[in-house]
Amino acid sequence: MSDPATHAIEHHEPVTSTGIPSKKILMWAFLGSDCMFFGTLISTHLIYRKISATVGSTTVDIRNIFDIELTSFSTFILLASSLFMALAVSAIHKGNLKSTRWMLLGTIIFGSIFLACQVYEFTHFVTHEGHELTLSHYQDQDHVFGSTFYVLTGTHGTHVAIGVFWLLGWLVYSFTGKMSTADAMDIECCGLYWHFVDIVWIIIFPVVYLMEYAF
Amino acid sequence: MATESVKYVAPETETQLQNQVFPRPGQHTTGIIDWLTTIDHKKIGLMYGLAALFFLLVGGLEALLIRSQLWTHNLDVLNNRQYNQMFTMHGTTMVFLVIMPLSAAFFNFVMPLQIGARDVAFPRMNTLSLWCFIAGGITLNLSWFFTGGSPAIGWFGYAPLTDNRFAEVMNDMGPDFWVFSLQILGIASLLASFNFITTIINMRAPGMTMMRLPVFTWMTLVVSFLIILAFPAITIALAELMFDRTYGTNFYDFLEGGKPHLWQHLFWIFGHPEVYILILPAMGIVSEVIPTFSRKPLFGYGLIVFSGIIIGFMGFAVWSHHMFTTGMGIVATSAFSILTMLIAIPTGVKIFNWIGTMWGGRIRFETPMLFALGFITMFMIGGFTGIMHSSVPIDAQHQDSYFVVAHFHYVLIGGALFGLFSGFYFWLPKMTGRLMNEKIGKVVFTLMFIGFNVTFFPMHYLGMIGQPRRTHTYNLGHGFEAWNQIATVGAFILGIGIAIGVYQFVSSFFDKKLKPAGKNPWDARTLEWTLSSPVKEYNFARMPIIKSRDQAWENNYGPKEKHSEKEPVDDHGVHMPDRSWCPLVTGAGLLTLILGMLFHATKDLETGVVLERDYMIPIIGGIVFVIGIIMWAIEGPGGYHLFPKEDEE
Numbered sequence: 001m002s003d004p005a006t007h008a009i010e011h012h013e014p015v016t017s018t019g020i021p022s023k024k025i026l027m028w029a030f031l032g033s034d035c036m037f038f039g040t041l042i043s044t045h046l047i048y049r050k051i052s053a054t055v056g057s058t059t060v061d062i063r064n065i066f067d068i069e070l071t072s073f074s075t076f077i078l079l080a081s082s083l084f085m086a087l088a089v090s091a092i093h094k095g096n097l098k099s100t101r102w103m104l105l106g107t108i109i110f111g112s113i114f115l116a117c118q119v120y121e122f123t124h125f126v127t128h129e130g131h132e133l134t135l136s137h138y139q140d141q142d143h144v145f146g147s148t149f150y151v152l153t154g155t156h157g158t159h160v161a162i163g164v165f166w167l168l169g170w171l172v173y174s175f176t177g178k179m180s181t182a183d184a185m186d187i188e189c190c191g192l193y194w195h196f197v198d199i200v201w202i203i204i205f206p207v208v209y210l211m212e213y214a215f
Numbered sequence: 216m217a218t219e220s221v222k223y224v225a226p227e228t229e230t231q232l233q234n235q236v237f238p239r240p241g242q243h244t245t246g247i248i249d250w251l252t253t254i255d256h257k258k259i260g261l262m263y264g265l266a267a268l269f270f271l272l273v274g275g276l277e278a279l280l281i282r283s284q285l286w287t288h289n290l291d292v293l294n295n296r297q298y299n300q301m302f303t304m305h306g307t308t309m310v311f312l313v314i315m316p317l318s319a320a321f322f323n324f325v326m327p328l329q330i331g332a333r334d335v336a337f338p339r340m341n342t343l344s345l346w347c348f349i350a351g352g353i354t355l356n357l358s359w360f361f362t363g364g365s366p367a368i369g370w371f372g373y374a375p376l377t378d379n380r381f382a383e384v385m386n387d388m389g390p391d392f393w394v395f396s397l398q399i400l401g402i403a404s405l406l407a408s409f410n411f412i413t414t415i416i417n418m419r420a421p422g423m424t425m426m427r428l429p430v431f432t433w434m435t436l437v438v439s440f441l442i443i444l445a446f447p448a449i450t451i452a453l454a455e456l457m458f459d460r461t462y463g464t465n466f467y468d469f470l471e472g473g474k475p476h477l478w479q480h481l482f483w484i485f486g487h488p489e490v491y492i493l494i495l496p497a498m499g500i501v502s503e504v505i506p507t508f509s510r511k512p513l514f515g516y517g518l519i520v521f522s523g524i525i526i527g528f529m530g531f532a533v534w535s536h537h538m539f540t541t542g543m544g545i546v547a548t549s550a551f552s553i554l555t556m557l558i559a560i561p562t563g564v565k566i567f568n569w570i571g572t573m574w575g576g577r578i579r580f581e582t583p584m585l586f587a588l589g590f591i592t593m594f595m596i597g598g599f600t601g602i603m604h605s606s607v608p609i610d611a612q613h614q615d616s617y618f619v620v621a622h623f624h625y626v627l628i629g630g631a632l633f634g635l636f637s638g639f640y641f642w643l644p645k646m647t648g649r650l651m652n653e654k655i656g657k658v659v660f661t662l663m664f665i666g667f668n669v670t671f672f673p674m675h676y677l678g679m680i681g682q683p684r685r686t687h688t689y690n691l692g693h694g695f696e697a698w699n700q701i702a703t704v705g706a707f708i709l710g711i712g713i714a715i716g717v718y719q720f721v722s723s724f725f726d727k728k729l730k731p732a733g734k735n736p737w738d739a740r741t742l743e744w745t746l747s748s749p750v751k752e753y754n755f756a757r758m759p760i761i762k763s764r765d766q767a768w769e770n771n772y773g774p775k776e777k778h779s780e781k782e783p784v785d786d787h788g789v790h791m792p793d794r795s796w797c798p799l800v801t802g803a804g805l806l807t808l809i810l811g812m813l814f815h816a817t818k819d820l821e822t823g824v825v826l827e828r829d830y831m832i833p834i835i836g837g838i839v840f841v842i843g844i845i846m847w848a849i850e851g852p853g854g855y856h857l858f859p860k861e862d863e864e
Contacts, residue, residue, distance in 0.1 A: 016417040022336040025413045029443055033405060036447035040481060044455065044466070052472050135464045142471035147464035151455065169848070 027189040031196045034159075038200050041155060042207060045148040049211075052144055062138070062145060062212050064131045067121070074117035075205050078160070081110030082198045089191045092184045097174065100187075104171045107194065111164045118157045122150070149208065156204055159197045166190055240794040242855045252794040254338035255752055259345050260324030261646060264639075267316035268717050270352060274308035275710055277301050282670075282706040285699050288691045296383055298687035299367035304355075306370030307393065310493065311400050312352050314627065317635045318496035319348070319407055322435045325642060326411065328743035329429045331420025331761060333754050336413040339795050339847065340406050346802030347403035354809060355396035363387030369685065371482055374467035374475035377456055379823060386823050388813065391460060394453050395809040401446045401453075402805070408439035415439075420742075421782070422761035426520075429741045429764075430513065433520045434499030437527040438492050444531070445488035452481035461816070476541060483534035491530040494594075494626060495523060497634025498565060501587045504637050505569050507739040508584035509576030512765055515568040522561030529558045539610045548607050555605035562598060566591060582656030583737070586637030589664050593629025597622055600675070615685070618678025624671045628709075636663070639720055641739075644732035647723050648749040655719050662712030669705025673698040740765035745779070746864050753789045756859040757781040793853030801843030807836030 016022055088103035125133040132139065133146045170187060173179055240252045250258065281301050284292040293301060327335055335341050358365040366389035368376040375381055377390045415428070415436045428436075455466040456478070465471040467478050506513045513519065535543060535551040543551075569591055578584065600622040604610045613619055636659075644650050677698050682689060689695050723729060735744040744767040746754065760780040763769045769777040811832030816825045 017419040017423075018417055020417065022413050022417045025416055026337065026409050029409045029412050033409075033443040033447055036444050037451055040448050040451035040484075044451070044477065044481075047477060048472075048474075051474065135458070135462055136471065142465060144465045144472040147455075147458065147466050147473075151458055151464065151466075155454075169845075 021185050023185060023189050024192075027192050031192065034196065034200075037155070038203075041148075041152045042203065045152050045208060048144045048148050062133075064139075065125050065128045065133055066209060066212060067124070068209060068213070070117060070121065071205070071209050074114045074121075075201065077110050077117070078114040078198055078201055081107050081114070082195055084110060085191045085194045089184070089188050092179075092181065092187050095181045097179060100179070101171065101174045104167055104174065108164055108167050108171065111160055111167070111194075115157060115160055115164065118153065118160075122154075152208065153204065156197070156200060159200070163190075163194050163197055166193070239796070239850065239853060242791075242793075244794055249794070251799055252342075252796055254334070254342050254792055254794055254798075256323045256327050256335050256338065256341060257646070257750060257752075259341055260320045260322075262345055263316050263323060263348065264320035265721070266349060266352065267313050267320060268720065270308055270312035270316075271713065272717060273356070274305050274313055275713055277305040277308065279706060279710055281305065282703040284687060285689075286703050287696050287700065289688050291688075293687065295687040296364075296367055299369075299685070300365045300389070302685060303366050303369050303389075303393075307355060307366075307397075309627070310370060310489070311397065312348075312355070314493045314631050314635070315400075315404065316348055318438070318493070319344075319404075321431070321496060321500065321635070321638050321642065322407070322411055322438075324646060325743060326432050326435045327414060327418070328645075328746065328750065328754060329432045329741050330415060330418060331423055331742055331755060331759050332414060332418040333789065334792070335410050336418055337410050338792050339798050339852070341410050342795070342798035343801055344403045344406035344410070346798055347399050347406065347805065350802055350806040350809075351396045351400035351403060353806070354392060354399060354813075357810075358389050358392030358396075361388045361392070363389045366390050366393040368393065371486070372456070372478075373482075374456075374473075374478040375469060377460065378468065379460065385820065386818050390456075391813055394457050394460070395813055398450065398453055398457075399805060399809055401450050404442050405446055408442040411435055411439040412443070420755075420759050420761050422759075422779075423742075426517070427761060427764045430502035430516065430519055430523070431496075431499035431741075434495045434502075434523055437523050438495050441488045441492050441495075441527050441530060445485045445492070448481050449485035452478060452485070455481075461812075479538050479541060480534070483537045484531075486537065487534040488527075488530045490626075491526055493631045494634075495526065497590060497631045497638075498523065500634045500638040500641070501569065501590050502565075503739070503741065504583045504587040504641050505572050506765075507641075507737050508579045508581060508587070509573045510579075510738070511572055511576040512740070512768075513568070514571035514574075515564075516764065519565055519568050522564040525561040526558060529554060529561070533558060536605060536610070539607050540614045552605055552607050556602065559598065559602050559605075566595060566598075581640075581737070582651075582653060582660060583637045583641035585657065585660045586633050586640060589660065590630060590633040590637060593625055593633060593667070597625030597627075597630055600625065613678065615683055616678035617674040617682045617684055620684050621671050621674035621678060624667075624674075628667055628671070633663075636660075636716060639716075641737065642743075643720060643723055644736050645743060645746075645748045645750065647729075648732055648747075649723055649726065649729035650732045650736055651719060651723050651729065655715065659712050659716040659719065662708055662715065666705050666707070666709030666712050670702045670709055671705070673702050673705075677702075735767060735771075738768075738771075740768040742766050745770060751859065751864060753791060753857055753859060754864070756789065756864045757784060788856035788858040790854050790856055793855065795847070795850065795853070797843050797847040797850065801840055801847065804836050804838070804840030804843050808833050808840060809836075811836050 018025075084103045084106035088100050088107060091097075091099035091103055130139070133149070135146050135150055137143060138145055167190065170179075170183075170190065173183075240248055244252065250262070253259065280293060281298065284290055284298055284301075286292075323335070323341065327333070356365075363382065363384040363386065366372070367383070367387075368390055372390065372393060379387055379390075382390075415432060419428070455464070458464040459466050459468060459473075465473040467473045467475050469475055502513060502519055533551055533555045535547060536555045539548055539551075600618070604613055604619070604622065613622075640651065640656055677695060678684075680694060682693070682695050682699075689699075732748045734747055736748075737744075742759065742761070743750070745759070758781070759766070760782060762779055763773065763777045766779050770779055811830075811834075815829055815833055817827040817829070818825055
């Protein structure tokens, strides 16, 4: 029998009852919970939108400040980042470290572009000449739109930012020389999170932005 | 034979130091550092339990002050604001700092043992959820010492009570403390629930199929799902309230377009599942205690499990019965009324199953069984009044009267707390290794049962003759005095009973004169009773292979083919994860962050206008939090190996 001390650092993946890694189940449970977080925020927005309409009223038309071209662009960028994320997961499963690194970098850059667009949008809205949208006012009138808009899209932006930092962590880790296919499952969890955040935006974009033009 | 068992006893290996980036307490850590850095689910469960018992005494003291104020008409033991603060803190403390963590204590201690696991799936996350709970308890109770004192908004925090323009005290900080402490308590509950779900789904011993899980474990799973789906609603509602109070958004500000009604919906979308979060663990405990003391298998196991799931599912569809008088319209109120009546069916199914279990059994009336029987009877009374409330016209009469107070204390004390006390008397011998004094246990039960009924039964009548709840006093001439005095006397009897009970629990850890419990003092049925008391840190020396639902019982009395087997010894020994400082660092960062947020704004003392914002302390807290998480990721689970002798479990 070899020296028992060497056993202490061996880590075999523990056998689980379902065969699914525990971290993945944790991530799915978290995403289920996160659905309810966004569900609550989106319902709040929809309820207040119906109660205090911004469309059809000449004094408070939110379309005055929306820049739908910019938001469509950033939506496209965010959705495209999901492709990079999927490719990164695929690359690490195959053990292709170089490709993983590039795909992680692509996801980070696209996520950052989305965040930059959001920062630009927020500053633009707050300072928009004559049509300032703040947390409590729109065009100098008390209004709820600013409250629900900033808190909802801001919460989503925070999720994206957390995702970007998480991916940055993996990117840094990939340079330590320790990254291997053993990390594939962890990166896959990160990917689950990233795709989920994208899917949420697929709901937010029509509900918050496009609907103002439709109804 | 002797040489064969020696073969497996290899020298214990110390934690591998060369692999570590940060100092980490080693395998043989003892004392305070062990308790601060432990990742052992049993120690975490104990800490949960002890902290919750402390808060039980605090919340009980608040209740006794309330009862003293109501002793007779126009008393001034508490003024109206202090009275409001008392019932707010009493409610918040009892719900979030007593019943939920007491349930979490049992989830932590018992559930991994029942499914044959060595720990929960994520031991360090489990520790973090404990520290978040402690941080939340500290934050809530710190509110007494700052501007405005503790919150005076009710445990439900209805808007616009939370709006400072209507507060009695300028720059009232109470609601802020309430908001932030509930947020961090929410984090604690969410983390713990993710952990329990993963553990139950993924860490079962071989042969432990889902339909062999003990009912208590099943209820842990259902409650965990309720928590992860219900807490987001209040987290967002509280976040919106925080933005309202801190940054001037208009979510609940009716002067500027917000709707206070929305708060009620969001609160009760969380609040009603919360009711089942409080009661289902107690139902799980009772489902373990009654078969044991009736010496019969649980009657209708499948139905009990299934009705527990149905209760959890339907719990999300009845929230608006808390809001019948807000004017939601006929369709909405009727729908919620019907669903509320329907939810009585699975609850009734459970009660009949417990009765069926006892039927024809050889019942032993020991303390856990007494509390379980108290649970069934008292919970039934609470359930009956609950069905009365589900009828909209009756509810309109009961609304905000003492009848409602009687109803929910019957389900939360007579139900949840009796169930949890039953659990304490049942499982404490497993935790301490000592049997408790049966006589004192029976005295505690008698005092609690009598005190509880004397306190809360008169409240049904007080409610019917019109005493409003949440009102700090009453005038002479309504006929309220006599029943209130009886209730106050009962409250003190109940308080004495609980205090003796808590003393008995805590002292049983230290009292060396108590008899040793042995492996299975109650002749109980589930897997945790095959282990020594107190349980060893590795739980199972060899993993059991489960053959039947009541494994401990089958091992003693069942046919040979139903006895559990053991997995062969692993040459690598039992892998134990290392203790870690990271959860404590992360939790401390979070506490600093919220305390910093509470005090970040300098306000004008006369107008309440924010003069200056200083984010220094929240940023420091945030940095500590992030550093904690990064350290957490880098250090990994770590670990060392133990080589227990074959029969040491």
